[in-house]
Amino acid sequence: MSDAAMKLVVVGAAGRMGQTLIRLIHSIDGVTLHAAVERAGSPFVGKDAGEIAGLGSIGVVIGDDPLNAFLDAEGVLDFTSPAATVEFSGLAAQARIVHVIGTTGCLPDDNAKIGAAARHARIVKSGNMSLGVNLLSVLAEQAARALDPDDWDIEILEMHHKHKVDAPSGTALLFGEAAAKGRSIDLASKSVRVRDGHTGAREAGTIGFATLRGGSVIGEHSVLFAGEGEIVTLSHSAADRSIFARGAIKAALWARDKKPGLYSMLDVLGLSSS
Numbered sequence: 001m002s003d004a005a006m007k008l009v010v011v012g013a014a015g016r017m018g019q020t021l022i023r024l025i026h027s028i029d030g031v032t033l034h035a036a037v038e039r040a041g042s043p044f045v046g047k048d049a050g051e052i053a054g055l056g057s058i059g060v061v062i063g064d065d066p067l068n069a070f071l072d073a074e075g076v077l078d079f080t081s082p083a084a085t086v087e088f089s090g091l092a093a094q095a096r097i098v099h100v101i102g103t104t105g106c107l108p109d110d111n112a113k114i115g116a117a118a119r120h121a122r123i124v125k126s127g128n129m130s131l132g133v134n135l136l137s138v139l140a141e142q143a144a145r146a147l148d149p150d151d152w153d154i155e156i157l158e159m160h161h162k163h164k165v166d167a168p169s170g171t172a173l174l175f176g177e178a179a180a181k182g183r184s185i186d187l188a189s190k191s192v193r194v195r196d197g198h199t200g201a202r203e204a205g206t207i208g209f210a211t212l213r214g215g216s217v218i219g220e221h222s223v224l225f226a227g228e229g230e231i232v233t234l235s236h237s238a239a240d241r242s243i244f245a246r247g248a249i250k251a252a253l254w255a256r257d258k259k260p261g262l263y264s265m266l267d268v269l270g271l272s273s274s
C-alpha cells in the first residue's frame with residue numbers, strides 16, 4: 001500500500017457532513033483533499049472549499065464535474081442524496097476508486113445499482129459510520145438473540161434535527177437489521193413503521209420504529225427491549241458530526257487495498273460476524 005496521503009474527493013462539500021469532512025481531512029495525516037464537488041448550479045460552485053467549511057482558503061475550489069474529480073483520486077466520501085449516490089457509485093466504478101457511502105434513505109432499487117457498481121469500485125456503505133453505533137448494533141443483535149420474542153418486544157426510537165428528510169433514520173434501520181438478524185427474521189416483513197388510530201394490540205415478534213424530528217439534534221437512538229415488568233435500553237447519543245466523518249475516513253483508508261466489493265462499517269471495524 002502507498003505511504004502517500006490518500007487523495008479524497010468530498011461530494012456534497014457544502015453540506016453539514018461535507019463541511020465536517022473537509023475540516024477533519026485538513027486536520028489529520030494520511031489523507032488529503034483532492035477535490036470538492038457540489039451539484040451544477042449550486043451557489044457554492046467556484047468557492048474555496050476551506051472558506052465554506054470555516055477554515056479559510058485551502059486552494060481547493062468546489063467544482064461540479066464529479067467524473068473529472070474522481071479520475072485522478074483514490075476515494076470519494078459521499079453524504080448526499082440517494083439519487084446522487086447512485087450516480088457517484090457508477091462514476092467511482094468507472095474510475096476504479098473507493099466509494100464511502102454515508103447517504104441514507106436509499107431504496108432497494110438504489111441499493112441494487114450500488115451493488116452493481118461494487119463489481120468495480122470498493123464501496124463501504126453504512127447508515128452510521130461511528131464506532132459507537134456499530135458496536136451497539138452487535139450488542140443489539142446479541143440481545144435480540146437472547147430474549148424470547150414472545151416475551152420481549154423490540155422498539156427503536158430515534159430523534160434528529162428538523163432538516164432531516166428521510167425516516168426512519170439509516171441508523172434506526174441498521175439497528176432493526178441487527179435485531180432481525182439476532183432473531184433470524186426478515187426485517188421488511190416484521191417491521192411496524194407507522195402507528196395511528198385504532199391499531200389493535202401489538203403483534204408479538206414485530207420490530208417497531210418511532211421517529212422524532214426537531215431543532216438541531218445530531219442523532220439520538222434507542223433500542224428498547226420491553227418485557228413484563230422491565231425494559232432493557234441500548235442507547236447512543238451523537239454530540240458531534242466528527243464521529244461520522246472520522247469513521248468515513250477510516251473506511252476509505254481501510255478500503256484502499258481491498259478488492260472491489262460492497263463492505264460495511266462492521267467489516268472496517270472488525271466487528272463482522274458473517
Ligand SMILES: NC(=O)C1=CN([C@@H]2O[C@H](COP(=O)(O)OP(=O)(O)OC[C@H]3O[C@@H](n4cnc5c(N)ncnc54)[C@H](OP(=O)(O)O)[C@@H]3O)[C@@H](O)[C@H]2O)C=CC1
Nearest residue numbers: 012015016017038039079080084102103104127128129244
Ligand atoms: N452514515 C452516517 O454516518 C451519516 C449519514 N448522514 C446522511 O448523509 C446525508 C447528508 O446529510 P447532511 O450532510 O446532513 O445533508 P446536507 O443536505 O447538509 O448535505 C448534502 C449535500 O449534498 C449536496 N448534493 C445533493 N445532490 C448532489 C449532487 N448530485 N452532486 C453534488 N452534491 C449534491 C447537497 O446540495 P443541495 O443542497 O444543492 O441539494 C448538499 O450540499 C443524509 O442522507 C444523511 O442521512 C449524515 C450523517 C451521518
Ligand SMILES: O=C(O)C1=N[C@H](C(=O)O)C[C@H](O)C1
Nearest residue numbers: 104127164169170171218219
Ligand atoms: O441525517 C443525519 O443527520 C444523520 N443521518 C444518519 C441516519 O440516518 O441515521 C446518521 C446520523 O444519525 C445523522
